[in-house]
Amino acid sequence: xxxxxxxPSHQVTQMGQEVILRCVPISNHLYFYWYRQILGQKxxxxxxxxxxxxxxxxxxxxxxxxxxxPDGSNFxxxxxxxxxxxxxxxxxxxxxxxxxYNEQFFGPGTRLTVL
Amino acid sequence: xxxxxxxxxxxSVQEGRIxxxxxxxxxxxxxxxxxxxxxxxxxxxxxxxxxxxxDKNEDGRFTVFLNKSAKHLSLHxxxxxxxxxxxxxxxxxxSNTGKLIxxxxxxxxxxx
Numbered sequence: 001x002x003x004x005x006x007x008p009s010h011q012v013t014q015m016g017q018e019v020i021l022r023c024v025p026i027s028n029h030l031y032f033y034w035y036r037q038i039l040g041q042k043x044x045x046x047x048x049x050x051x052x053x054x055x056x057x058x059x060x061x062x063x064x065x066x067x068x069x070p071d072g073s074n075f076x077x078x079x080x081x082x083x084x085x086x087x088x089x090x091x092x093x094x095x096x097x098x099x100x101y102n103e104q105f106f107g108p109g110t111r112l113t114v115l
Numbered sequence: 116x117x118x119x120x121x122x123x124x125x126x127s128v129q130e131g132r133i134x135x136x137x138x139x140x141x142x143x144x145x146x147x148x149x150x151x152x153x154x155x156x157x158x159x160x161x162x163x164x165x166x167x168x169x170d171k172n173e174d175g176r177f178t179v180f181l182n183k184s185a186k187h188l189s190l191h192x193x194x195x196x197x198x199x200x201x202x203x204x205x206x207x208x209x210s211n212t213g214k215l216i217x218x219x220x221x222x223x224x225x226x227x
Contacts, residue, residue, distance in 0.1 A: 004158070006158075031213055033213060033214075035215075041219075042217050042218065042219050044217070045214045045215060048212075048214060055212075055213070056212055056213070056214055058214075091158050093158075095213060103161045103164065104161070104213070104215065106151075106158030106159045108156065108157050108158045109156075109157075
């Protein structure tokens with residue numbers, strides 16, 4: 001069964017450093033998402049991406065964040081200068097269609113720890 | 116942001132009995148609702164969904180009920196199995212966006 005994969009599973013970084021979280025969405029999906037879950041809190045939407053453009057982003061997704069689809073398979077989330085409060089589980093998701101009528105398939109997540 | 120709320124952080128049921136997980140929402144623009152299940156160290160896994168034009172959707176042991184007037188939905192699992200023990204998230208969305216708004220989750224424990 002096709003699945004979304006994410007690397008690394010755990011990333012530890014120093015405050016102020018740049019991190020890139022990587023995702024390989026399901027191959028025939030066209031819509032991509034990043035969500036995050038701070039420990040003990042809700043899963044929160046960060047950004048959606050289609051046709052090499054951001055479709056929608058949340059207030060959390062400020063100028064420190066960027067997304068990219070550098071090739072035909074990878075989808076990345078970059079945090080330019082990490083803060084302590086960026087420590088969270090980051091989930092990538094993909095779907096065949098844009099509407100939330102379509103099931104979003106989630107990856108296993110990357111746990112980001114900012115020291 | 117309290118648009119989607121799951122007021123019960125945990126639920127414990129006996130194997131074979133019914134599990135009922137509840138979810139409330141406040142935004143009338145939501146027209147699609149989903150339930151995800153999450154095991155530790157894994158991402159959320161889609162379970163079942165319902166469109167706002169329906170009031171019930173069934174898939175095997177899982178049934179989702181939607182009460183639009185009350186802005187309430189529930190997930191029924193019958194019969195419950197120990198393998199169902201996980202965190203269950205309710206999520207809501209609108210047809211014009213892929214953005215999902217999640218509830219806080221309910222941890223279900225099914226005891227053998």
